[in-house]
Amino acid sequence: MDTKPVAMIFDVDGTLADTERDGHRPAFNRAFADAGLDWNWSVEEYGRLLRVTGGKERMRAYLQGSPEKAKDINDIDSLVVGLHEAKNRYYGEIVRGGEIALRPGVERLLLEAREQGVRLTIATTTTRSNVVALLEANLGVASLDWFEIIATADEVPDKKPSPAVYDYVLEGLGLDAKDCLALEDSQNGLRSAQAAKLPTLVTINGYTRNDALESAELIIDQFGEPDAPMQVIGGVWADRLASDIRCIDLKALGQLLSD
Ligand code: XBP
Ligand code: MG
Numbered sequence: 001m002d003t004k005p006v007a008m009i010f011d012v013d014g015t016l017a018d019t020e021r022d023g024h025r026p027a028f029n030r031a032f033a034d035a036g037l038d039w040n041w042s043v044e045e046y047g048r049l050l051r052v053t054g055g056k057e058r059m060r061a062y063l064q065g066s067p068e069k070a071k072d073i074n075d076i077d078s079l080v081v082g083l084h085e086a087k088n089r090y091y092g093e094i095v096r097g098g099e100i101a102l103r104p105g106v107e108r109l110l111l112e113a114r115e116q117g118v119r120l121t122i123a124t125t126t127t128r129s130n131v132v133a134l135l136e137a138n139l140g141v142a143s144l145d146w147f148e149i150i151a152t153a154d155e156v157p158d159k160k161p162s163p164a165v166y167d168y169v170l171e172g173l174g175l176d177a178k179d180c181l182a183l184e185d186s187q188n189g190l191r192s193a194q195a196a197k198l199p200t201l202v203t204i205n206g207y208t209r210n211d212a213l214e215s216a217e218l219i220i221d222q223f224g225e226p227d228a229p230m231q232v233i234g235g236v237w238a239d240r241l242a243s244d245i246r247c248i249d250l251k252a253l254g255q256l257l258s259d
Contacts, residue, residue, distance in 0.1 A: 003254055003257050003258055004116060004118060004250045004253055004254045004257070005118060005179065005180055005181040005253055005257060006118070006119060006175055006179040006180060007118065007119035007120070007121060007148075007173050007175055007179070007180045007181075008113055008118055008119070008120055008121070008180070008181050008183060009121045009122070009123050009166065009169050009180055009181070009182045009183065009193070009198065010120070010121070010122050010123070010183045011122075011123060011124055011182070011183060011184045011185060011186075011189045012122060012124035012126055012130075012131050012134065013124065013125075013126055013185075014185030014186055014189075014205050014207065014208060015103070015183055015184055015185040015189070015203060016102055016103065016106050016134065017100050017101065017102050017103055017106070017134060017138070018100070018103060018205055018206070019091075019095075019100055019130075019134065020046065020050060020207055021043055021046065021206065021207065022094075022099065022100065023091055023094050023095060023099070023100045024055065024087070024091055025041055025043070025046045026090070026094065027087045027088070027089075027090035027091035027094060028041055028046075028055070028059075028083075028087045029041055030086075030087075030090045031083045031084075031086035031087040031090060032083065034086060035079075035082070035083060035086070037069075038069075039062070039069060041062075046207075047207050049061065049062060050186075050207055051188075053125045053159040053160050053161070053188050054125055054153065054159040055084050055087060055088070055126075055127070056080050056081065056084045057159065059080045059083060059084070060076070060080060063076060084127075088127055088129055088130060091130055091133070092129060092130070092133040095130070095133040095134050095137050096133055096136075096137050098137060100134065100137070100138075101138065102138050102139075103203070103205075103222060103223065104222045104223060104224060104225055104228060105222060105223025105224050105225055105230070105247055105248060106223060107138075107139065108223075108225065108247075108249070109223055109248060109249065110139075110143075110146065112249055112250055113250065114146055116250055118250070119148050119173060119175075120146055120147050120148060121147055121148055121149040121150070121151070121169050121172075121173065122147050122149070122150045122151060122152070122169075123151050123165045123166050123168075123169045123182070123192075123193075124151070124152050124153070124165065125152075125153050125159040125160045125165065126152060126153060127152060127153050127154060128150070128152040128153070128154040128155075130152075131150060131152055132144065148172075148173070149168075149169050149172045149173065151165050151168050151169050151172075152165075155168065156168050160188045160189055160191070160192035161187075161188045161189075161191035161192045161195065162192060162195070163192050163193070163195035163196035165192065166182065166192055166193050166195075166196035166198060167196050170196060170198075177196055177197040177198045177199075178197070178199065180198055180199075181198070181199055181200070181201060181253060181256075181257065182196075182198040182199070182200040182201070183200075183201050183203065184200055184201070184202050184203075184216075185202060185203055185204060185205055185208050186202075186207075186208040186211055187208070187211035187212050187213060189202075190202055190211075190213055190215065190216055194215060199217045199237075199256075199257065200216050200217055201216065201217060201218045201219075201220070201235075201248070201253075201256070202216040202218070202219045202220070202235070203220050203221070203222055203223060203248075204219065204220070204221055204233065213234075213235075214234060214235075214236075215236065216234075216235045216236070217235050217236055217237040217256065218232070218235035218237055218238055218241070218256055219232070219233040219234045219235045219238070220232055220233060220248065221233060223247060223248040224246060224247030224248060225247055226246055226247055228247075229246035229247060230246070230247050230248065237256055240255050240256055240258060241255050241256060242255060
């Protein structure tokens with residue numbers, strides 16, 4: 001029998017929107033330039049740096065890999081904190097300027113879930129202000145209330161692939177992981193969700209298409225729209241989807257979660 005999820009737990013960066021290449025990355029570069037640093041992260045280099053989750057952690061990892069850049073810095077910790085604040089200010093400006101749209105099917109799926117009484121939550125390693133900016137810019141201020149729990153790095157500093165942020169959301173929901181569905185875009189996100197025992201759907205993007213994702217319950221290229229269908233890439237439950245399913249909606253999720 002088809003069963004819709006009781007709750008959906010959405011990742012943010014890469015899942016709700018392609019925020020990394022044209023959002024966080026240029027925001028980091030502007031913060032670096034303002035600080036008089038000669039660091040500039042290309043699209044390609046940023047893809048490698050994304051292996052490390054968390055903006056502050058990413059900058060520290062970059063410095064570890066580039067000792068010549070680190071050698072003249074007296075206080076790496078305070079530099080990183082200052083750069084991160086500046087980066088997030090620039091990120092907010094980019095997002096509020098309308099430059100980062102939601103991925104296909106995201107708004108449709110959120111609206112359908114709300115209509116059908118599916119509980120909505122967010123589990124992300126990004127900073128809370130970045131999530132607020134993205135939701136407000138794309139769905140309006142009231143959309144923050146669509147989500148029963150918005151768990152970010154502000155509440156859960158232990159970043160993905162740790163399951164901590166998903167465990168936090170599950171505890172807040174008071175639900176068993178098997179009654180929920182995580183929606184992710186990357187290997188780090190998948191590892192985090194699966195360590196919390198959540199069935200996980202992965203929607204890939206330019207930066208994550210080569211990640212090791214085969215353990216996901218479903219892997220797709222996008223949530224899709226009825227007139228712009230998704231592609232199913234794989235996943236251990238992929239064969240549960242009927243052949244006429246064109247996009248991720250509650251009917252498709254019901255089939256996916258049926259056993
Ligand atoms: C993605 C991340 C974040 C962002 C940058 O999180 O790893 O670090 O790249 O945001 P998710 P911050 O996919 O879980 O949404 O600079 O605020 O960390
Ligand atoms: Mg992500």
